[in-house]
Structures are given as structure tokens and as C-alpha cells.
Amino acid sequence: MEIEDEEFGCLGIPTEAQIWKQQAALVQAEYEQVAADLHQARANILKLVDIHAITARERDQALHLLASYKRDLSTAHVELSAIGNKMRGMQMAARQAAEMPYPFPETSAAPDPSPAEPTSAGQQRSLCLDQDNGGAYGHAGMAEPHTQAE
DSSP states (O other), X not given: OXXXXXXXXXXXXXXXXXXXXXXXXXXXXXXXXXXXXXXXXXXXXXXXXXXXXXXXXXXXXXXXXXXXXXXXXHHHHHHHHHHHHHHHHHHHHHHHHHHSOOSOGGXXXXXXXXXXXXXXXXXXXXXXXXXXXXTTTTOTTOEEEEEEEX
């Protein structure tokens, strides 16, 4: 028995030419979608390159500014250390002056209004260097007051 197909050709079975035509339309649509996506990707890449260039410039400026701030901070730290050292030195000198007043009243800054003339019978005060290491006041090479009879 043979079945005749020609009578039933209108039942929705496509011909080979119709299948190739449909396949070509699908490939064409896919190509157009890929081309649009590629165009959008290239535009995004250009935007990203521009953004990268801008941020690289801003980063370089920020690094330059940071280096400048570090130099300023270092200079300020050196100045602060110098001032702190000076203050500590002044505090130490004030403490030492309070603990041990200057042993030589003759060498004070205020001059004596009526200097006394040494008499032959009186004693004369003079300063002489103590040559040993330490001396009576605990400082090497400091002058010590001594009294001498003429």
C-alpha cells in the first residue's frame, strides 16, 4: 500500500526550502543581537578606559599630595622634637638650680654696690680651679671658693 503525500502537504510539514529559510532567519537574528552586544561592549570599554585614566590621574595627584603632607609632618615632628628637647633642658636647668644654687656669690649677675677693700689683716676670698675629678661640689673642673690669709 502506498500513501499519497501530496494530498496531505498542507498539514504543516515544512519543506526543505522552508526549513533552510527559517534557519537563515534565526542565524540573521542571532548575528544582529551579537553585533549589538559587541557594539555596546566596545562603548563600555571606551568608557572604562576614560574612567581609568581619570582615576589614575587623581591617584597620582593624591599620592603627590600625600608625599607633600608626609614631608610637612616630618618637618613639624622635627620642630616639635627640638622644642621638646629645649623645654626639657630648661626644666632640667631649673631643677638643678633649685636643688643646688650657684656656689659663687661673687659671680652673680648683680654687681655689689660697695665692694670691700681687702685688708692686710683680713681674709681675701679667691677662686681657684680644683684639678681633681669631682671636687667638693661634685663637678669636675669647677671653681671652688677658698679662703686665703695674706
